[in-house]
Amino acid sequence: MTSFLRLITVGICVLAGTAARAEGAGGRECAGLDYSCEELVRLGFTYPYAREPDSYLFVNGVAYPYVETTERLLDDSVIRLPDATEMSVRALLSAFGLESQIDRSLTAVIGYGSNPALAQLQRKFSEAAFHGPAVIPVMKGRLRDYDIVWSPFFGFYYGAMPSTITTSPGTDVEIWVTWLDEDTIRRMNQTEGTGEHYAFGWLRDVQVTLDGPDPKQMLVYVSCYGALTVDGSVLALDAVPATGRSARAVDSAGALRAVLPTLGWQGSVFDLLHANVTSPSERAGRTEKVKSLGKLTQDPNFHPSIACRSGKDAGRGQS
Numbered sequence: 001m002t003s004f005l006r007l008i009t010v011g012i013c014v015l016a017g018t019a020a021r022a023e024g025a026g027g028r029e030c031a032g033l034d035y036s037c038e039e040l041v042r043l044g045f046t047y048p049y050a051r052e053p054d055s056y057l058f059v060n061g062v063a064y065p066y067v068e069t070t071e072r073l074l075d076d077s078v079i080r081l082p083d084a085t086e087m088s089v090r091a092l093l094s095a096f097g098l099e100s101q102i103d104r105s106l107t108a109v110i111g112y113g114s115n116p117a118l119a120q121l122q123r124k125f126s127e128a129a130f131h132g133p134a135v136i137p138v139m140k141g142r143l144r145d146y147d148i149v150w151s152p153f154f155g156f157y158y159g160a161m162p163s164t165i166t167t168s169p170g171t172d173v174e175i176w177v178t179w180l181d182e183d184t185i186r187r188m189n190q191t192e193g194t195g196e197h198y199a200f201g202w203l204r205d206v207q208v209t210l211d212g213p214d215p216k217q218m219l220v221y222v223s224c225y226g227a228l229t230v231d232g233s234v235l236a237l238d239a240v241p242a243t244g245r246s247a248r249a250v251d252s253a254g255a256l257r258a259v260l261p262t263l264g265w266q267g268s269v270f271d272l273l274h275a276n277v278t279s280p281s282e283r284a285g286r287t288e289k290v291k292s293l294g295k296l297t298q299d300p301n302f303h304p305s306i307a308c309r310s311g312k313d314a315g316r317g318q319s
Helices: 003-028 037-046 090-094 119-124 180-193 253-261 269-278 280-293
Strands: 056-059 062-068 076-078 086-088 107-111 135-151 165-178 198-203 208-210 218-223 227-230 231-237 248-250 300-305
Touching: 037 253, 037 269, 056 090, 056 119, 062 135, 076 090, 086 090, 090 165, 107 180, 119 180, 135 227, 135 231, 165 218, 180 198, 218 300, 227 253, 227 280, 231 253, 248 253, 253 269, 253 280, 269 280
Parallel strands: 107 218, 231 248
Antiparallel strands: 056 062, 056 135, 062 076, 076 086, 107 165, 135 165, 135 208, 198 218, 198 300, 227 231
């Protein structure tokens, strides 16, 4: 089988698997979502999900590792196919009839929680959720004087707490950049609850090292609820590598365990996650209780285009 035919086969298998899952999901809905409660609890426990080892090109649900990057991530940069054959991105997109994607205008958007994960991009840009081609360079990098920490509110479908970015002098943290166009930014904003749960805007004048092109400025999501702070300690994501970290790093279960006293919750973390995914209204009530644990920090480098709406504080100069 030629490299091209292998490539087509892989793509067909991925699409078939996605279609089969969507077809069978209806009978296992949890709180009206196309997931079973078991799946949602697992998502809550495993956030922020497994990342690829290195930078990759996301094409309609499939990840192709970059082996050589130029200033043109969708043109003469080179990716690796599943059979280890190397191919230019232009040739790959042309093979799939996606030539229109090559010359799109792209903007760097920082991903730090679940958005760099292949599985999360597959969920957000599935055929059912996003009508059109999803071609996204996902580039690995490091950001100086910031950290990735838990934020005190409960995610709208998986019931656990998500993350946010916050200033942290002396910390060097792993980030990823998703290069998005207008359509994919619009879809990403929908999934992030922009204006309600996250402010969205420009991060400027920061020290960043990144695979591929060096963006002059980057867009970023900043939680309206601030950084989860318990007994005076900010809690960071242990799944996100960092050096010089001053915050205490914990996993999703550890972050949830830390807020149990504030909730007055007598059960286990599993019980809390299960209760959150099965009752959206009660989950919202618990967010009202834990949001008092949020610490908002001034960040003069963050300039929101979409600020948090009334009652939230991650507007201009907050992170």
